[in-house]
Amino acid sequence: MRILRSVSVVLVVATLSACSKDSESAGSSYDVKAGDTTCSVEETSVPAGTVTFQVENTGSDVTEVYVYGKDGDAFSKIMGEVENIGPGTSQDFTVDLPAGDYEVACEPGMVGDGIRTQLNVG
Amino acid sequence: MLANYLIGLREGLEAALVVSILVAYLVKTGHRDRLPAIWVGVASAIVLSLAFGALLSFTRQSMSFQAREAFGGVMSILAVALVTWMIFWMKRTARFLKRDLEGRLADALTVGRAALVTIAFVSVAREGIETSLFIWSAAQASSGTSPLAGATLGLLTATALGYLLYRSAVHINLATFFRYTGIGLVIVAAGVLAYGFHDLQEARWIAGLTHTAFDVSAQVPLSSWYGTLLKGALNFNPTPTYVELGVWATYLVVVMTLFLWPPKAQPAPRPRVETPATA
16 A cells, blocks of 8 residues: 555656646647648747647547657657547647747657648747 | 547557456456455546546646656556566466466465555556546547547447456466466567657657657558557557667567576475374
């Protein structure tokens, strides 16, 4: 029983500490509509800082959305992600984005490079 | 509806299989009295996951990317450690059984209640928050085809498959049960470990995220029933990185070899000498 209590305490502390960090800065919030062949982001020029994306799966397959930053020449550095979004459902995710160029990728079927949209943060 | 069903099935399958193996283990070794320990672990993992998922979902907060990956990575490694321990515990106790013995395993040789609670808890909680967020998002969906129904049916199917595994395990002899569940758990644990390393690569604690070893996603899509079962039960990744593949193969070869290696020969029992009763 001691083990169970310690594991629960660790989980509670870890999750709560992650939560409280994000609630400090309000930041900006944008819709992303992820379909089977489309990926439309409400705004493609956003202010730097904490950005929340409210992702709605408008397609028929499970999807995931990533925000990629630049890693050398390629946009392959994961800034934030949300996975396992079922069709007809919505989930949010929050990223801290310093000024620069990024790509938002919608990956229907949770595979591949995805459908990418440029995002300018400044 | 189908896609949400497959997500539910995939998310629930691994935990259902591990828990059903734990239940079969207790029933077959004559320790039904320890079953409540498993249910405590499962129930608290479900309740905690649903509670945190609801908190994050309804207050519209989210865990930072690093926090999610760290949590997932830690839980995966913990799950692998626990399952590996269980595998070798079973190997150790297997030698105290004769091939056809179905009797009660001695208390000291049976996995203790605290360990049972922990393994059951971690198996369910490992993907618990992610699954919970998916469930809450399905519950809040205003779409007509009811994603929540699909998701729930998927989870119920996973539970049913776990139950089927338990029923099939009940009829085989104990030594065979230990052997095959051990082999199965090694394969499951290898998949979890590879998945954990992928998370660490996404969080950039380990390099090589973009170095994909191969891509069979066209042959094994997640939207197919076989792709779902492979991912759900074995954490099969159709586009693994070299690190993932290396970790998976190394764990599999090393642990499988250690598990299947015959134990040290037992010393032959001293023959009992029948002495005639003396008057």
